[in-house]
Amino acid sequence: MLYRLIYCSTATSQVNTEELATLVERARATNTEHDITGMLLNNSRFFLQSIEGARELVNELYARISRDARNQHVVLVKYGQVPERLWPTWQARFLTPTADTQALLRRFATQGQFNPYTMHPDSAERFLFELSQLSE
């Protein structure tokens, strides 16, 4: 059974560029091992992440992330069984201000800025998907 979980959270002061690179490197290795795909987005303040894979593995990973001191105010955005993956691989992106990302933000931003806590669950999912389709 394939599940998809989307959550958002707030980065703590423990997260600097170096720490984020280490986190992403380890996450990529573990996720590949567990056949977990999806997308991790960070804009230096917030995280928005989609996790796809076997139900138990997705749940366990979410529990670990919720306890991880590198983020706080972890909020479940969307969770459920899905027929197929939206992300065939796992990727991590930083929300860099390019023309493409600015255009996406104009469509998905709430109150004029990127705030995953105030996004509709379906919009959050769509936003992550469309962002993953943009070239880096």
Ligand SMILES: Cc1cc2nc3c(=O)[nH]c(=O)nc-3n(C[C@H](O)[C@H](O)[C@H](O)COP(=O)(O)O)c2cc1C
């Ligand atoms: C925002 C955020 C996203 C994370 N995403 C992943 C992930 O996709 N895969 C993963 O294995 N660990 C991820 N981690 C790291 C886990 O929270 C945890 O540190 C890691 O799985 C090792 O857990 P352990 O120390 O309990 O073995 C993430 C952490 C944070 C703060």
